[in-house]
Amino acid sequence: MKVSTKRRKVRRGRPLKTDAAPDMRERILDAAEDHFSRHGFWGVTVREVAQEAKVDTALLHYYFNTKRGLFDAVFERRAEIINKERSDSIDAYVKSAGSAITVEGVIDAFLQPILQRAATGDQRWHNYFALIAQVNNTPVWGGETMGRTFDNVIHHLIDALRKALPDVSEEELYWSYHFLSGALTLTLSQTGRIDRLSEGVCKSSDFEAIGRRMAPFIASGFERLCKPQTAKRKKIP
Amino acid sequence: MKVSTKRRKVRRGRPLKTDAAPDMRERILDAAEDHFSRHGFWGVTVREVAQEAKVDTALLHYYFNTKRGLFDAVFERRAEIINKERSDSIDAYVKSAGSAITVEGVIDAFLQPILQRAATGDQRWHNYFALIAQVNNTPVWGGETMGRTFDNVIHHLIDALRKALPDVSEEELYWSYHFLSGALTLTLSQTGRIDRLSEGVCKSSDFEAIGRRMAPFIASGFERLCKPQTAKRKKIP
DNA sequence: GCCAATAATCATCAACTGATGAATAAATTC
């Protein structure tokens, strides 16, 4: 008696054009993003990704050659979108503000596209932001990858900040951005640390709460470091 | 002709007490710290660690049971040291400042032990801090690990900040700390991003430069968020 | 001086890893 324990026969060869199947390449990228964002490059196997995307592992190599190629493709896909949005947002603010340009305005314009995408609750963008957070804090290759992907937009941000901070020193400007970058990426990494630490008072998923606080906090730091010491604290003797 | 290609015979069994060998357990932890800090939990194999420590892989399992056990031991070893230093530093400042306590003073007291250890150039502490940075931005288990290891000291910090910020809202306080945590850990992660972005103007290894800027930047943000809006910026109409 | 506990290496395992050449089938080109 032949029991049908044979595994489901999967069609081989190029798929029918009429198959309204979603683009396989995108499906692989979605699955990879999901896994990489949760476990990082080394914590994921190509098999896990292939399984979630419901394709053979060979297909990943067909499209992306190597595991690293797949990772890079994931990292770049949404970067193009968010970089354009941030760049446009800064330009729009600088144009509308004119000579009334402020540090907080620039930073808010820079942050809004990210925080709004995060606030929609779209899990795929959440995952992507968590991935950025990990890469930003990854030694050896994280700095290189972040730079390659985001330096253009960051220089755009810094140019706008220079307009709001006449005669600012380059050093103060870059260090201030560094603190901004750290605060932003930890916020996007969604580890639940703040929920636990605050015993529920703050929720790491509450991007509206973050949106109201982040720009003022960071702008205040920028002004303290980057403006000539008009507001130097008087020491109590 | 017997050519001596046999590999070096290694002594078996418990080592002689007279062997002035460094404590094997510590040697394994050093090697593990070195690797985990650079490549994260999944990017390291127990073989690599064993090889650097010049011991058999079985010895890692003898002392730490599992790879995760080894990782946790690495993470906890220096945490105890740095937590005590930070806690003591905050206490000393609060005591010496009395009623003249300031936000910047508290934050500076909190940061100094870390930045000083980083400034000595001790590679092992550098590695450890880079490890914290990665864990802080690791989804799934990073928040839990950070909380378990550091929440005590952070609550100590937040208690001190409450003294400098009467009637502060809990929510503002915790979000402000979150931004501090992100800025600090990215700074400690030493990815070289800032060096590249600033084209050499800032160096991520220049902890003296960081030490001068971080407390003012962060304290300024805290005051902006946590103080009743006495200094609310007047909007230009 | 015997014996249990300790600290180490050896030898090996079953499972997993990234990758690839071959096979297959549809689409496109000419």
Next chain:
DNA sequence: GAATTTATTCATCAGTTGATGATTATTGGC
């Protein structure tokens, strides 16, 4: 409509992985 290109699965490989039971040698307690 034949030939080439594209997209997919199949079958498999050589190397790596975390882990462990067996073995060996020394220490420390009685």
